Amino acid sequence: MTPAPAQLECRRRPAGLELSWRDFEGAFWQGPPEIHMEVDNFGTPVPDHRTEVRIRWTPEHLYFLFHCPYQELHLKPCPQTHEETYGLWNWDVAEVFISADFDDIRRYREFEVSPQGEWIDLDVDLTAPCPEDGWIWRSGMEAAACIDGANQVWYGAMRIPYGSIDTRPAMAGNALRMNLFRSQGSRRLEVVWHPTRKNTFHVPEVFGTLHLAG
Numbered sequence: 001m002t003p004a005p006a007q008l009e010c011r012r013r014p015a016g017l018e019l020s021w022r023d024f025e026g027a028f029w030q031g032p033p034e035i036h037m038e039v040d041n042f043g044t045p046v047p048d049h050r051t052e053v054r055i056r057w058t059p060e061h062l063y064f065l066f067h068c069p070y071q072e073l074h075l076k077p078c079p080q081t082h083e084e085t086y087g088l089w090n091w092d093v094a095e096v097f098i099s100a101d102f103d104d105i106r107r108y109r110e111f112e113v114s115p116q117g118e119w120i121d122l123d124v125d126l127t128a129p130c131p132e133d134g135w136i137w138r139s140g141m142e143a144a145a146c147i148d149g150a151n152q153v154w155y156g157a158m159r160i161p162y163g164s165i166d167t168r169p170a171m172a173g174n175a176l177r178m179n180l181f182r183s184q185g186s187r188r189l190e191v192v193w194h195p196t197r198k199n200t201f202h203v204p205e206v207f208g209t210l211h212l213a214g
Contacts, residue, residue, distance in 0.1 A: 006194075008034050009213035010055035010062075012172065017056075017063065017159070021146035024155045029054050029065055035193055037180060043195040051094075051182055051191050057162070057212050059170050066094040066113070066156045066182065073147070073154070074186045079116040081143070086135055088112050088120045094156045095181040095201065097124070098210070100166035102177060105204040109165055110134075111141055115154035119143035121164075126202060139164035172214035177207040 017028045033052040040046050052067040076091045089095070092115055099108035106126040113119050123137035141164070145156040162170040180193040181201045196203035 007209045007211060009211045010034055010057055011213055013056045013058050013063075016058045016061055019142050019144040019157050019159050021144050021155065021157075024065060024146070024157065028056065028063075033067075035180060037182060037191045037193050039192060039195055040190045041192055041196050041198065041201070043197070046189065046191050049182075049184060049189065049191050053180055053193075055210065057170055060162060062098075062158075062160045062162055062165065062170075064094075064096055064111075064158045064160070067153060068094060068115070068156065068182060068184070069153045070184055071152065072185045073115060074184070074188075075116055076114070076118065079114070079118050081117045081119070084120040084135075085114070085118040086120065088114055088118055089183065091118075091183075092154075092185070093183050095183075096158065096160075096178065097181070097201065097204075097207065098165055098176055098178045099204075099207075100168065100174070100176050102175075105177065105207070108177065108204060108207075109139065111139070111158055111160055113143040113145055113156040113158050115145050115147050115156065117143055117145040117156075119158070121160075124202070126204070170212065172212050174212045176210045176212075177204070178210045179204075179207045 035053040037051040110122040123134035182191040
């Protein structure tokens, strides 16, 4: 299988979107997906779980929409969406790892959304003595999700303040380091953009590059 491209562009939108599952098919998201995720952490194809990802940007935010086919769902009981859910990565999630720093690659932000609309944001520093402390950081992200049980697909969206990722103003030509992941089902099936070739998602050396297009 041909590996995912190392670089991609995302489209600008002139105005922002208030996240709602009712908008997932709206004009804001129209256009072909920027990414198809269809392999696991070691580059092996993952049948029936080809995940589409659409990415948009405005001067204020980055937006991500995941279209996630599934065979089973592994959901946290009693979900809460008004505050972040620590340990959300132990359940079904879609994840964005992203940074504007091309020098200190072991420092980046992590954002997650579940099929139930739960979320978490983390400031990851792989050199820190207690990396888990990064979960107390707050980006101001928003999340929305819905499950289409009839078609066995769930949708998850994130709206991330651009300033939580980059000290520069958002503008065409900016480049960001990024990788995308998804964990699915009770047996922890992994679907990724760039395979890490390890039993962890936290391998910043394999991040691809996201360019903001005009």
